[in-house]
Amino acid sequence: MEPILYFAKRLHSFTGMKLYVNLFGTVMVSLLEGIGILLLVPMISMSGIAGVNKEATPLSGMIGALQSVPKQWILPIILVSFVLLVIGQGLLKRSIGIQNVKIHQGFVYHLRSETYRALLQSKWDFFIMRRKSDFINSLTAEIGRVSGGVSVSLQLLASIIFTLIQIGLAFWLSPELTLFVIVCGFALAFLSRKFIQRSKSLGNLTLELSKQYMGGITDQLNGIKDIKINMLERSRLSWLHHMNMKMQQEHGEYFKLKATSQFYYQVASALLVAAFIFLSIQMFEAKVEQLLLVIIIFSRLWPRFTGFQSSLENIASSIPSFNNIIKLQEDCKEATEFSIAEQQGQNVKMITIEKSLECRNVYFRYNRQESQYALQDINLHIPSNRMTAIVGRSGAGKSTLIDILMGLVMPEQGQVIIDGIPLTSDRLLSLRRSISYVPQDPFLFNETIRENLLMVKPHASEKEIWEALEFSVSADFIRRLPQGLDTFIGDRGIRLSGGERQRLVLARAILRNPSILVLDEATSALDTENESKIQEALEQLKGKMTIIVIAHRLSTIRNADQVIVIDQGRIVQKGIFSQLANEKKSMLNHLLEHQAIVWPHASGEE
Numbered sequence: 001m002e003p004i005l006y007f008a009k010r011l012h013s014f015t016g017m018k019l020y021v022n023l024f025g026t027v028m029v030s031l032l033e034g035i036g037i038l039l040l041v042p043m044i045s046m047s048g049i050a051g052v053n054k055e056a057t058p059l060s061g062m063i064g065a066l067q068s069v070p071k072q073w074i075l076p077i078i079l080v081s082f083v084l085l086v087i088g089q090g091l092l093k094r095s096i097g098i099q100n101v102k103i104h105q106g107f108v109y110h111l112r113s114e115t116y117r118a119l120l121q122s123k124w125d126f127f128i129m130r131r132k133s134d135f136i137n138s139l140t141a142e143i144g145r146v147s148g149g150v151s152v153s154l155q156l157l158a159s160i161i162f163t164l165i166q167i168g169l170a171f172w173l174s175p176e177l178t179l180f181v182i183v184c185g186f187a188l189a190f191l192s193r194k195f196i197q198r199s200k201s202l203g204n205l206t207l208e209l210s211k212q213y214m215g216g217i218t219d220q221l222n223g224i225k226d227i228k229i230n231m232l233e234r235s236r237l238s239w240l241h242h243m244n245m246k247m248q249q250e251h252g253e254y255f256k257l258k259a260t261s262q263f264y265y266q267v268a269s270a271l272l273v274a275a276f277i278f279l280s281i282q283m284f285e286a287k288v289e290q291l292l293l294v295i296i297i298f299s300r301l302w303p304r305f306t307g308f309q310s311s312l313e314n315i316a317s318s319i320p321s322f323n324n325i326i327k328l329q330e331d332c333k334e335a336t337e338f339s340i341a342e343q344q345g346q347n348v349k350m351i352t353i354e355k356s357l358e359c360r361n362v363y364f365r366y367n368r369q370e371s372q373y374a375l376q377d378i379n380l381h382i383p384s385n386r387m388t389a390i391v392g393r394s395g396a397g398k399s400t401l402i403d404i405l406m407g408l409v410m411p412e413q414g415q416v417i418i419d420g421i422p423l424t425s426d427r428l429l430s431l432r433r434s435i436s437y438v439p440q441d442p443f444l445f446n447e448t449i450r451e452n453l454l455m456v457k458p459h460a461s462e463k464e465i466w467e468a469l470e471f472s473v474s475a476d477f478i479r480r481l482p483q484g485l486d487t488f489i490g491d492r493g494i495r496l497s498g499g500e501r502q503r504l505v506l507a508r509a510i511l512r513n514p515s516i517l518v519l520d521e522a523t524s525a526l527d528t529e530n531e532s533k534i535q536e537a538l539e540q541l542k543g544k545m546t547i548i549v550i551a552h553r554l555s556t557i558r559n560a561d562q563v564i565v566i567d568q569g570r571i572v573q574k575g576i577f578s579q580l581a582n583e584k585k586s587m588l589n590h591l592l593e594h595q596a597i598v599w600p601h602a603s604g605e606e
């Protein structure tokens with residue numbers, strides 16, 4: 001029951017008074033319904049179905065009072081009161097229903113945005129260790145299940161209040177009969193515990209299957225091109241059939257469980273009603289009108305008892321989803337980097353590097369349980385307003401090094417130092433604000449070109465936008481588009497070529513006017529003409545910003561002020577390009593040979 005209490009608390013803190021007003025309304029509805037039932041006594045008396053004893057029910061006094069009213073008016077008075085009661089009750093029920101939906105929806109939106117906020121505030125390494133599809137699943141399917149659970153919980157709460165009031169009424173009419181029914185009700189609830197436990201374990205299975213399905217579908221849709229090229233359609237479809245079978249089986253199990261529990265309830269109800277009538281007549285010698293009213297009350301309550309059972313099963317099956325969301329929020333909290341409010345704060349100033357950015361004795365492992373380091377013993381000095389190139393074979397540790405320099409991941413040992421001051425979490429935001437980063441696989445949102453650019457600088461002028469586009473050699477191709485800057489570029493920029501996407505992301509990086517520009521293979525998809533134009537533009541930036549470039553195409557880094565060569569997570573060479581290229585049997589020399597670049601002294605001959 002812990003997760004339900006947890007969410008009840010969250011619901012309480014989210015809705016405040018509204019929840020209590022609604023609960024009070026539910027109490028009123030139940031009371032009105034009770035009065036409606038009690039009105040049946042004078043109706044029965046009028047109809048002559050049963051002779052009503054004056055002391056038979058608490059409302060019997062009313063019958064006495066009605067005897068002073070002219071006889072022809074009694075029935076219309078009773079009927080009009082009955083209709084008015086029903087109308088009042090209906091109106092109240094309607095507004096409570098609307099309020100309940102508002103509370104439920106508001107709470108679910110709140111939960112969703114709280115979870116997404118927690119996720120956005122988490123550190124980068126929190127994401128690299130987990131599957132993206134698990135997050136998608138939590139924010140879609142699991143929140144949906146939680147929403148269902150919250151809705152059922154609210155209904156259950158209303159139902160419990162209604163039942164308690166009706167039981168109170170029944171108790172007033174006949175304590176013995178009521179106690180008898182309640183004892184039977186508890187006995188049934190005790191016997192049905194196993195259905196609720198089973199529902200919970202089926203809920204766990206639903207969560208697992210849902211994760212697997214979401215993970216598989218996301219992976220496959222991301223790799224649809226590979227699926228087509230490698231003709232994997234058939235195998236993917238059979239994966240889906242397999243998943244479908246498992247999900248179908250699990251759904252079948254759940255509904256079988258529900259149907260079985262309903263069946264037991266029905267049988268138990270029939271036995272109970274028979275026993276109830278037998279005992280009330282034989283043992284309790286109940287009066288006709290008491291018996292009739294208690295039967296009416298319980299015949300209306302019994303479906304609710306059945307409803308309790310079904311609601312509890314529903315809630316139990318959504319508990320694993322509740323747990324999943326709670327766990328995700330807690331994990332995110334532990335991995336919080338900084339809050340969004342802090343990020344928007346006025347005192348987050350851009351860092352202008354005056355002298356240098358350094359790494360001192362940096363070690364880093366992706367998995368601390370394994371012995372393999374992605375970076376080891378990194379000592380490095382990046383001078384401000386110069387261009388530093390990082391090169392090395394694939395998997396050498398280049399991207400990891402820039403993640404460390406950007407403060408995306410923290411070194412296991414050692415420090416990143418900016419102008420002599422170690423980088424700590426309180427300067428992380430300022431560092432982030434100072435950096436523009438163009439990754440290997442540039443990301444664009446499914447919006448227009450303009451919106452993609454303004455995302456990083458919402459108030460940029462038209463002039464600034466076009467300057468950034470000129471810099472990245474994108475202005476011409478954008479001018480040629482019929483809608484120009486207002487062209488929609490599709491999912492992840494799919495309507496643009498790889499090179500166009502790279503240039504646009506470069507323009508976005510420049511528009512932000514950073515003090516550090518990090519380019520990770522940022523021009524790899526460009527033709528040599530466009531690439532050399534960008535090289536020229538980057539040359540112009542020297543002296544204005546600190547540029548860090550990762551490049552596989554070594555011809556593009558000849559003009560770098562410093563080259564750092566990494567191999568197997570260690571720095572193996574550093575210095576200026578011409579000097580390193582001339583070092584015999586060096587890594588850079590080796591890389592140059594593999595790219596068939598003839599450097600004047602690459603062979604080591606003076």
Ligand SMILES: Nc1ncnc2c1ncn2[C@@H]1O[C@H](COP(=O)(O)OP(=O)(O)OP(=O)(O)O)[C@@H](O)[C@H]1O
Pocket residue numbers: 128129366367374392393394395396397398399400401
């Ligand atoms: N998310 C990760 N989890 C575990 N290991 C990782 C992760 N990312 C990278 N690695 C490992 O860390 C090492 C360095 O990877 P990194 O991406 O920094 O290399 P790189 O030099 O940038 O390679 P490339 O030029 O191919 O992009 C590799 O051995 C890689 O397998």
